[in-house]
Structure formats: structure tokens, C-alpha cells
Amino acid sequence: MCHQTVSLAARHLEANGIASIVLGCAKDIAEHCGVPRFLFSDFPLGNAAGRPKDPASQAFTLELALRVLETAPVARTTVQSPLRWSADPSWKLDYSNIDRLSPEETRRRREEFDRQKEIAKTVRDEPATK
Amino acid sequence: MSERDGRFGFAPEHDAPIPYMQRIRDYYQALGYGAAYRWAHYAEVSFQPLQKPLAECRVALITTAAPYQPGKGDQGPGAPYNAAAKFYTVYSGDTAIDHDLRISHVAIDRAHTTAEDSNTWFPLPQLRRCAAAGLIGEVAPRFHGAPTNRSHRTTIERDCPELLARCCADGADAAILVAN
Numbered sequence: 001m002c003h004q005t006v007s008l009a010a011r012h013l014e015a016n017g018i019a020s021i022v023l024g025c026a027k028d029i030a031e032h033c034g035v036p037r038f039l040f041s042d043f044p045l046g047n048a049a050g051r052p053k054d055p056a057s058q059a060f061t062l063e064l065a066l067r068v069l070e071t072a073p074v075a076r077t078t079v080q081s082p083l084r085w086s087a088d089p090s091w092k093l094d095y096s097n098i099d100r101l102s103p104e105e106t107r108r109r110r111e112e113f114d115r116q117k118e119i120a121k122t123v124r125d126e127p128a129t130k
Numbered sequence: 131m132s133e134r135d136g137r138f139g140f141a142p143e144h145d146a147p148i149p150y151m152q153r154i155r156d157y158y159q160a161l162g163y164g165a166a167y168r169w170a171h172y173a174e175v176s177f178q179p180l181q182k183p184l185a186e187c188r189v190a191l192i193t194t195a196a197p198y199q200p201g202k203g204d205q206g207p208g209a210p211y212n213a214a215a216k217f218y219t220v221y222s223g224d225t226a227i228d229h230d231l232r233i234s235h236v237a238i239d240r241a242h243t244t245a246e247d248s249n250t251w252f253p254l255p256q257l258r259r260c261a262a263a264g265l266i267g268e269v270a271p272r273f274h275g276a277p278t279n280r281s282h283r284t285t286i287e288r289d290c291p292e293l294l295a296r297c298c299a300d301g302a303d304a305a306i307l308v309a310n
Contacts (some may be wrong), residue, residue, distance in 0.1 A: 046238030
């Protein structure tokens, strides 16, 4: 949802005169939505602004984003960061991969998802405080 | 690795961007949920070139992270998904000061990252550094928090206009949006 949300927001800002760039790790979601400029880091979700405990990676990522913001020639410009998460790409096989879950784990996740959905509904229905 | 892959230096097939939409579709169908989620999809994309050099621009920062909320359960580092920490309205914060923002309320990759360093999702310190270095004109006075909502109507009709209004009120020329 995160990538969809910021992609929709970027589109809306752009259409109203504010140049935008999305930093993200889910290339397909941002590009399917369609955004003006996208800096793709091929990292696990949660690291769109660089590698943890690695200020050089974080500085590089933001500076690259600024270059893309300034120099992208047309909409749907995607630039992929050259940084690698790991020499071993096998981490990419894990996220929400149903082939890697046992029937018991699948059942547990369904129960947990339903439980969290109820919690989210409660939070959503609370009076806004901000 | 096949002989051909070794000979030509091909990367493994799975060393490509994760196909999240397909993964998530298969995942929820296997969990027993019905119709697949319809992801936002547009053929047309607006484009607004910068109207002045970036070094003169006021740049806004937009995040999907949430302020740390004591009493709302484990929010990390290493927290499991925590819907209690979600938020449903746009919020803003002063960019001149530091903030404790967390991402336990969104579906990050918990197998391979722990959310221990907020600089990986909220680059406000880096953006301040870029302003000090003259790469941008200045950081907009506020950053803005965007709620992540399954409802397209809520995001498109309520939250996006609110984010735009706040960016305009701040006089932002450009915006950096960081997804999780």
C-alpha cells in the first residue's frame, strides 16, 4: 500500500505544479501506478532511503534522487540505484512467497491478518486526534 | 548455475526486482481471500519540470512512517506488523527538529530488515545536509505523513488533496516521497 499511496500522491502533486520523485523498493507497484520520477533501490521493503547503519549509502541514495528530480527528461523516468543489498540475491525469494510457507504457517498468517485487520478498523474508526 | 549462465555471466533468474503485485495476489489467494486487489494503474502521467535550479528550490519530504506512539504496542526495531500504530489522517511535523518515526504499521520485509535505522525510510537528516551543502535551496518547513490506505477513494479524494494543500501552504517547489 505504501508504494501505491506515495505514487498517487506524487501524481497529484505533479499535476498541480510540484515536481516530485518517489523513492521506493517495489518497482512494479510504482510503475504500474505511473509516476513522474522514480528512484528504485533493489532492497528489502523499508530501505528506500538507503542501507541501515550505512550513512554513505543513505547520502548516495538521496543525492541520486535529487539528480533524478532535476534531470529526468520525461514522465515515467525510473533510475535504478547501483547499490546492491547483498551479493546473494536469494533474499528476493522470501517476501510473501506462498511456495515457501507450510500449511500451518499459512493458517497462522490468515488468523494474524484477520486479527490485525480488526485492530486497524478500530484505529480507523477512532476520532482523529491530529 | 547452468553452463550457459557461467559462460556468459548471466545473473540468476530470480535476481530481478521482486514482482510484488503477483506475490501479494498469490499470497492472499492462498490465505483464502477472494477477489484480487485492484492496484492503482494509469496510462497517463503528468510531468512538471523544475521551474528553477534545484539549488534554489524549497523541497518537501513526504513519508508513510508514523510517529512513535507509546502504549500502541511493539513498534520496533524488529517489530511484527502492528496495525495499532497505523494512522488515518495526514499529519505534519517541523523539519527543523528530529522526529521518532516508525514503520511497524506497514508491510516491510521483516525477514531481511529490522527497521533499526530510521534514516533508511525517513531521510530528513540527509535532506538537511543537502540543503547545507547547497544541493537544494532549502528544506520545506514541515514534512508530511501520508496514511497508507487500501481505499483508493480515501487516498485519491481525501489524502492527496490534503498533502497538496500542505505542500502549497509551505511554498514547496518539489517533493521527495519515500515509500516503505
